[in-house]
Amino acid sequence: MESSNLFLLMLALGACAFYIGRGRSLAIASPLGGVRHLHSLPNYYGLNALLWCALPSMGLLILWLVLDEPVINSIVMGALPAELVPSTKADFNLLLNKISNLADGIMSADGQPAFMVAAAESMAGLRVISQWVLTAICLILATIGLYWGWRRVAAEYRARQSVERVMENLLLACACLAIFTTVGIVFSVLFESIQFFRSVPFFDFVFGSDWSPQTAIREDQVGSSGSFGAVPLFVGTLLISAVAMFVAVPIGLMSAIYLAEYSSKSVRTYAKPALEVLAGVPTVVYGFFAALTVAPFLRDLGADFGLTISSESALAAGLVMGVMIIPFISSLADDVITAVPQAMRDGSLAMGATHSETVRKVVIPAALPGIVAGIMLAISRAIGETMIVVMAAGLAAKLTANPLESVTTVTVQIVTLLTGDQEFDSPKTLAAFALGLMLFTVTLLLNIFALHIVKKYREQYE
Amino acid sequence: MSNSTDNLQKIKSSLKRRSRSESRFRWYGRVAIIIGLAAVLALFVDIISKGHGAFKATYIQVDIHYDGDRLGVTSSADKSQLMQANWDALVKSGLREKFSDVSGRRDKRQLYKLVSNGTGFDLKEHLVANPLLLGETESQWLLADDDIDTYYKSWLDGEPYDARLTKKQIQWIDQLHQQGDIRLQLNTNLLTRGDSREPEQAGIYGAVMGSLLTLLLTLMLSFPIGVAAAIYLEEFATKNKFTDFIEVNINNLAAVPSIIFGLLGLAVFINFFHVPRSVPIMGGLVLTLMTLPTIIITSRAAIKSVPPSIREAALGMGASRYQVVLHHVLPLALPGMLTGAIIGMAQALGETAPLLMIGMVAFIVDIPQGFTDPATVLPVQIFLWADSPERAFIEKTSAAIMVLLSFLLIMNISAVWLRKRLERRW
Structure with missing residues (x-):
């Protein structure tokens, strides 16, 4: 049976279990003199039966779906004569893919070697068997669960507590998904990066100044080992982020100050959401804007002044990224500025300070930790931003601090290394994970530090 | 006494500076907001001015003769006949009739490039939907090629972009325009089709x-x-x-x-x-x-x-x-x-x-x-x-x-x- 149909069948069985459990509790209750003689409400008996019926079999279903393909593959490949099994991992996967395509009927069997056809047949057979075994086991488990849930219905059975215990565990599991995600991220980038650092020494990667990840296709080709010195990427990333910060910090901060301290209420109600529109625009739109409007504009402008500005200049990408980050900084700064107590402002004004002096000498220093944290979060945003730089920044790794030239960034390289079909275990693709590890570590540190500052100072004045 | 007058003097002289700095600070804030709002405006204006044209596409009116003999189609229900028929020939002959003075292989090839290369397929669908058309002639609006579309739209706006067209093609478009046989129509492809390598057929x-x-x-x-x-x-x-x-x-x-x-x-x-x-x-x-x-x-x-x-x-x-x-x-x-x-x-x-x-x-x-x-x-x-x-x-x-x-x-x-x-x- 198809897994999706099986899933629906289990749901139906679960619904049956609910009604059977509920019905039995009502049947038990009526000779005793009504529902109030039961420990729990009838629905809880039903739910209890449902959980017993559905949970184990659903768990098995999911586990089976995850595991059955690798198991079948290893059985099929293990059954092949040893001399036919390719030695390299890539060829092995290719063969496996071919056999699997044959088994699916995507590829026609004509002209394929006999051993592959045979393997494909055995694979198809195993798949059918696996499906049926799964169906049988799931149904048996569900039926046993249903029976068990039905049998446990009794007037003194604490069905509600039992259901609530299961529910608490389910809720906990959902909350733990955040941990699993983090662990998944750390392991996936770390694992591949370690493999990468086996072929490219860590210090060559972090301190090397030459980045040309093109590896040769053949082993004996000249220059077959690409060089993986990531310094130009780090410099490029920092350059673009710096341009972005030069735009975003003054504009974001000043507009937050103006909106919080000076503007009339009507200006605030319209200008604030209008600025926040910028936060809702997808980054791919900014990328398009940067690549097709801002970059050509800057290039032509530069040409008028006799400057050569690359059409993939760091300036264009940085400017647009800065615009993207403005609302981020302004809303964070707005929060901390409005959190500064009015009494402090009043005190300063009473001493004869002007409004701007109050803002500069009292409000900003008081709000500074929050503002710094906001800027750090914004930097982490800028470093991790992908689409704008993929579309508007260059691909060539150049070690320069001139924003008029084209530079490349960590995220651009991750995307270019990983899009398209590559062998998964070549240093070229693994390098993307090493870059990902760097990116993750840096942004994580920035975020933890920023959140720490925010947490430490948030309630200072409350 | 003199001390306090001195102070007063100092404060008085600094007042102007302080009030100037106050208004300067206000202006920084205003400018920041104006720059931010200008960025929003620039983004939207740029995108809308670039994109509004795509909701219309250029169509060219051509008389199409659904010639059953030439197509080798006797019934529009027969799938294999429909598959094998040369639908592009319909479009080509229609275009040749319209511009009867065009001769020579090169000119003809350029003439055929006026319409999108997916037009034949559209005609097939049209015939399947209207089986009575077989053997009849109907004047139809055909989707123009993307280069023609770009040119025609830019020409209507007064800034013709003709880098990808030949002189002849431009003449033909002029001629079509005078006859009223070229026009902008709602671009249904954009919202009803999948991706395509041909811009005029591509949709979202x-x-x-x-x-x-x-x-x-x-x-x-x-x-x-x-x-x-x-x-x-x-x-x-x-x-x-x-x-x-x-x-x-x-x-x-x-x-x-x-x-x-x-x-x-x-x-x-x-x-x-x-x-x-x-x-x-x-x-x-x-x-x-x-x-x-x-x-x-x-x-x-x-x-x-x-x-x-x-x-x-x-x-x-x-x-x-x-x-x-x-x-x-x-x-x-x-x-x-x-x-x-x-x-x-x-x-x-x-x-x-x-x-x-x-x-x-x-x-x-x-x-x-x-x-x-x-x-x-x-x-x-x-x-x-x-x-x-x-x-x-x-x-x-x-x-x-x-x-x-x-x-x-x-x-x-x-x-x-x-x-x-x-x-x-x-």
Whole structure:
């Protein structure tokens, strides 16, 4: 049976279990003199039966779906004569893919070697068997669960507590998904990066100044080992982020100050959401804007002044990224500025300070930790931003601090290394994970530090 | 005495400077806001001015003679005949009739380039829909080629862009224009077709469907899980190291660059669990992990805003903690949670980078019908088109962006509306 149909069948069985459990509790209750003689409400008996019926079999279903393909593959490949099994991992996967395509009927069997056809047949057979075994086991488990849930219905059975215990565990599991995600991220980038650092020494990667990840296709080709010195990427990333910060910090901060301290209420109600529109625009739109409007504009402008500005200049990408980050900084700064107590402002004004002096000498220093944290979060945003730089920044790794030239960034390289079909275990693709590890570590540190500052100072004045 | 006069003098002389600096500071603020708003305006004006043209396409009127003998079609119900017939010949002969003075192979080839190369296929569908046309002649508006489209639109605007046309073609267009046989018509292809290498035939329907399927899965997974996690953390978790650890994780995940989630999807889902690439399931899983922190954080805020007195009243009536949550807290917090979910979905709808990692950048013509069909999503389609060299794709890209932005606008407005209408102030 198809897994999706099986899933629906289990749901139906679960619904049956609910009604059977509920019905039995009502049947038990009526000779005793009504529902109030039961420990729990009838629905809880039903739910209890449902959980017993559905949970184990659903768990098995999911586990089976995850595991059955690798198991079948290893059985099929293990059954092949040893001399036919390719030695390299890539060829092995290719063969496996071919056999699997044959088994699916995507590829026609004509002209394929006999051993592959045979393997494909055995694979198809195993798949059918696996499906049926799964169906049988799931149904048996569900039926046993249903029976068990039905049998446990009794007037003194604490069905509600039992259901609530299961529910608490389910809720906990959902909350733990955040941990699993983090662990998944750390392991996936770390694992591949370690493999990468086996072929490219860590210090060559972090301190090397030459980045040309093109590896040769053949082993004996000249220059077959690409060089993986990531310094130009780090410099490029920092350059673009710096341009972005030069735009975003003054504009974001000043507009937050103006909106919080000076503007009339009507200006605030319209200008604030209008600025926040910028936060809702997808980054791919900014990328398009940067690549097709801002970059050509800057290039032509530069040409008028006799400057050569690359059409993939760091300036264009940085400017647009800065615009993207403005609302981020302004809303964070707005929060901390409005959190500064009015009494402090009043005190300063009473001493004869002007409004701007109050803002500069009292409000900003008081709000500074929050503002710094906001800027750090914004930097982490800028470093991790992908689409704008993929579309508007260059691909060539150049070690320069001139924003008029084209530079490349960590995220651009991750995307270019990983899009398209590559062998998964070549240093070229693994390098993307090493870059990902760097990116993750840096942004994580920035975020933890920023959140720490925010947490430490948030309630200072409350 | 003299000391205080001195001070007074000092203060008086500094007053001017201080008031100047005050007004300067105000102006910094105003300028900052004006720059910000100008950026918003520039972005939207640029995109709308580039993209509005794509909602219309150039069509050329040609008399088409559905000549059954030439096509080798005797009945429009016979599929194999329809498959083999040379439909382009209909278009070509129609064009030759229209411009009877054109001779020579090169000129003719240029003449045929006036209309899109998918026109023959359209004629076939038209004939299948109207079987009575077989053997008849009908004058029809045919979709023009993208270069003609670009030229004609720019010519109408008074700044002709003729880099990709020959002199002859320009003459023909002039002639067509004088005869009234060329015009702009609503571009239905844009919203009803999948991707294509030919700009005039390319549409965003496939990408919109892909986005819809992906978002549906994301919503189905991330909303229940996010709400469950929020309930656990707000209502049941005891304050300990482990709970703190979960919270730190959630807060950090909210700020992790989205591309990292793409790497996670690539390494874990594709390489470890062998989920196929380029399918909405894959995209949905990655976007779920990405939007989960947002949904958890907003749901927690919504739960927090339910006053404790409600919980206490329910507990006092003998409800269990789960009954308190399910019967009282959850319904009251639901509007806030839905707002958070919409914001999370808007974020997911605009997301591109992680989807590039998991192979949703493939060139896909077919409209995805289910969660396991290869698909692309709207932002990725925009990225792909923005990368295409054809000039006509600039217009298409901007139009696709306009569609994407209007979806986002609708979602955000409905979130604001929901918050205003349903959220209760205590």
